[in-house]
Amino acid sequence: MNNTHKFLGIAVATLLAATVQAQHTEPVVTYNGEAGRIINENCVVCHREGGIGPMQFESYEQVRPWAPLIQFKVANREMPPYAYDQGIGIQDLQGDWRLQQADIDTLVAWVNQGAPLGDPDSPLLAPELGDPSEWNFVAELGAPDLVIASIPIDIPADGNDIWDNHYVPSGVTADRCIKAIQVKPRGEAKSVVHHANSSIEVFNEEGELERHSQLTEYAMGKWGELVPADVCRTLPSNSMVRWGIHMFPGGLGSIAPGTVIEDNVVEIGLWLHPLGYEKEVGYSQDLRQYSIQFERSEREVKLVIPPNGYQMTQGFHSFDHPVRIDSFQPHGHLRLVAASLEIFHPTTGEIEAISQISNWSATWHHSHLYEPDVAPLLPEGDVLVLKQWYDNTAANPNNPDPDQWVVGGSRTADEMTHAWIAVTHLDDEGYEKLLAERKEKLTRAVAGND
Numbered sequence: 001m002n003n004t005h006k007f008l009g010i011a012v013a014t015l016l017a018a019t020v021q022a023q024h025t026e027p028v029v030t031y032n033g034e035a036g037r038i039i040n041e042n043c044v045v046c047h048r049e050g051g052i053g054p055m056q057f058e059s060y061e062q063v064r065p066w067a068p069l070i071q072f073k074v075a076n077r078e079m080p081p082y083a084y085d086q087g088i089g090i091q092d093l094q095g096d097w098r099l100q101q102a103d104i105d106t107l108v109a110w111v112n113q114g115a116p117l118g119d120p121d122s123p124l125l126a127p128e129l130g131d132p133s134e135w136n137f138v139a140e141l142g143a144p145d146l147v148i149a150s151i152p153i154d155i156p157a158d159g160n161d162i163w164d165n166h167y168v169p170s171g172v173t174a175d176r177c178i179k180a181i182q183v184k185p186r187g188e189a190k191s192v193v194h195h196a197n198s199s200i201e202v203f204n205e206e207g208e209l210e211r212h213s214q215l216t217e218y219a220m221g222k223w224g225e226l227v228p229a230d231v232c233r234t235l236p237s238n239s240m241v242r243w244g245i246h247m248f249p250g251g252l253g254s255i256a257p258g259t260v261i262e263d264n265v266v267e268i269g270l271w272l273h274p275l276g277y278e279k280e281v282g283y284s285q286d287l288r289q290y291s292i293q294f295e296r297s298e299r300e301v302k303l304v305i306p307p308n309g310y311q312m313t314q315g316f317h318s319f320d321h322p323v324r325i326d327s328f329q330p331h332g333h334l335r336l337v338a339a340s341l342e343i344f345h346p347t348t349g350e351i352e353a354i355s356q357i358s359n360w361s362a363t364w365h366h367s368h369l370y371e372p373d374v375a376p377l378l379p380e381g382d383v384l385v386l387k388q389w390y391d392n393t394a395a396n397p398n399n400p401d402p403d404q405w406v407v408g409g410s411r412t413a414d415e416m417t418h419a420w421i422a423v424t425h426l427d428d429e430g431y432e433k434l435l436a437e438r439k440e441k442l443t444r445a446v447a448g449n450d
């Protein structure tokens, strides 16, 4: 045992003694202590003046009346809004909003003790955050390099779903690789823009537009997408962006304004790698919609959920080359309650759990981004197994009408069954190289712990 270890040993022993003592008198949790810190770090970003949360948590006076509801939402892992199951599959995600269990326990204990303020002489100040209408990646990446805006659209206060498809130029004059993307409805529009798809089209030799790839996908509550640094997701020169914006007049959820919204504009913020980046990285990544259960053209007629009943869908996809799965985002509407991604390994017969979301809600669409070191690496022939579960009973809090037959379709009242998955396309050499790099990191980590 070297000196550091000896010192650590003594420190641990002292800590243990302190914990044993503390068990007699329950540790006091206060707002000016730990409780406020947890709220400042995890909630204020949305729950503040101009933020997307319906109430503000910037001071003790603002937080105190909500303490019981905060306890309930946090204990049930409904807030922060990031439904992703603990303990199933990959847990290392980028942009993961989930609280640590210890922080949940602290907030619960604080409310049980009457949500006290604590020492009035050392007040806790709300964090200095940027403008709430700012782009989400500003802190890490600065302002976007490129903003592509849709044309303005007026949305009535109520009525049926509206779709708007139109083209705008991408504005790039050389091929570029995308580093990060966020789609942002301006101002009040965030509560009525149900989703906004954008694809890239390029002119062929006849001067006609042809689809090149999916640029990104936005659905209510989505934060953004980060592309791993070792691949190129291409935005080609002189391309056009085709918008497909789906709006729900009046809005969804508790932030719905129920009013006319004029000049609704949806913007895509793009952070780009320097020119020529595609030559530095060997492989390309794309984002695609992977159907669950039915072929796209047939989906609309086959997905049927009976009144006061349930449905479950399954889809299978494999590749004729090795791939890496970089992100996973289920998609459905008001009756979708759970989704999962598994991988079937035909050589061993095993099924591996990758991601599961048992408490899915249509107001929060997250693209779950796997940390690069744990993103699933699939040899040719491995099978993605996608599952989604629908609840059309009154027990589903999002269900507007359990007595309706619900079928596949694009309206908010219809259902969909697919997932958005970002895939890096590899060859055998790239696959072996990534596997070897991971193995080496693991060996080094184990050696480092010795």
Ligand code: HEC
Residues within 6 Å of the ligand: 038, 039, 042, 043, 044, 045, 046, 047, 052, 053, 054, 066, 069, 070, 073, 074, 079, 080, 081, 097, 099, 253, 254, 255, 363
């Ligand atoms: C990404 C933004 C965001 C973050 C982060 C966030 N909230 Fe919320 N919160 C919302 C929105 C939007 C709503 C209203 C819509 C909904 O319920 O989904 C809400 C609703 C709530 C409600 C009221 C629910 C109701 O039934 O009226 C409580 C309580 C709450 N949040 C607490 C918290 C706490 C505590 C945290 C941090 C631990 C937190 N929120 C983090 C956006 C956020």
